Amino acid sequence: MDISSTPIAKISADGSIEVLEHIRFVCTSCAECCKLNNIPITEEDIEKIVERGIEVDQFIEELSPVLIASKSLENGLIKAYFLRKKPFVNECVFVDELNLCKIHEFKPSACQLYPFSIRKEDEGYVAIVHPDCVCDCIELGISEEKSQTVEIVENLLSTLTIN
Numbered sequence: 001m002d003i004s005s006t007p008i009a010k011i012s013a014d015g016s017i018e019v020l021e022h023i024r025f026v027c028t029s030c031a032e033c034c035k036l037n038n039i040p041i042t043e044e045d046i047e048k049i050v051e052r053g054i055e056v057d058q059f060i061e062e063l064s065p066v067l068i069a070s071k072s073l074e075n076g077l078i079k080a081y082f083l084r085k086k087p088f089v090n091e092c093v094f095v096d097e098l099n100l101c102k103i104h105e106f107k108p109s110a111c112q113l114y115p116f117s118i119r120k121e122d123e124g125y126v127a128i129v130h131p132d133c134v135c136d137c138i139e140l141g142i143s144e145e146k147s148q149t150v151e152i153v154e155n156l157l158s159t160l161t162i163n
């Protein structure tokens with residue numbers, strides 16, 4: 001079943017969370033999302049990686065920007081680039097030999113949010129499963145006692161800047 005874009009919680013202007021779907025998610029570090037997706041990276045993300053001594057041309061696919069939704073959703077669209085893939089292997093250059101992310105502590109914001117996202121609506125925001133979800137580790141229809149929805153949405157909010 002394709003669960004992409006499924007709404008999981010409403011977020012009101014004061015930051016309160018109304019659960020729409022009780023879910024469970026445990027990342028198994030399979031790195032499928034680092035292989036199957038084209039990962040957008042913003043200029044702010046690039047700066048953080050370059051500060052650690054990694055040259056731009058080692059991890060950017062090409063220097064033609066695209067427009068993506070800003071981390072500060074009120075700001076609309078911002079410029080982004082795509083992470084480079086390894087030659088002959090369709091996976092991000094930062095996947096290591098154990099399938100882990102070499103830059104986990106300062107990975108791009110898109111990677112921090114995945115496999116979830118936040119969509120702006122007329123009244124506030126809605127946390128959703130990412131529209132391009134390739135992850136098999138999200139379980140919907142979990143009992144309220146075992147639900148991780150609030151925890152997941154709080155993590156999303158700590159990554160995003162919502163004005």
Ligand code: SF4
Binds near residue numbers: 029031115
């Ligand atoms: S988010 Fe999902 S697809 Fe990506 S590494 Fe974790 S389990 Fe795998």
Ligand code: SF4
Binds near residue numbers: 034039083092111
């Ligand atoms: S930066 Fe890390 S988390 Fe993001 S796609 Fe590359 S390996 Fe995966």
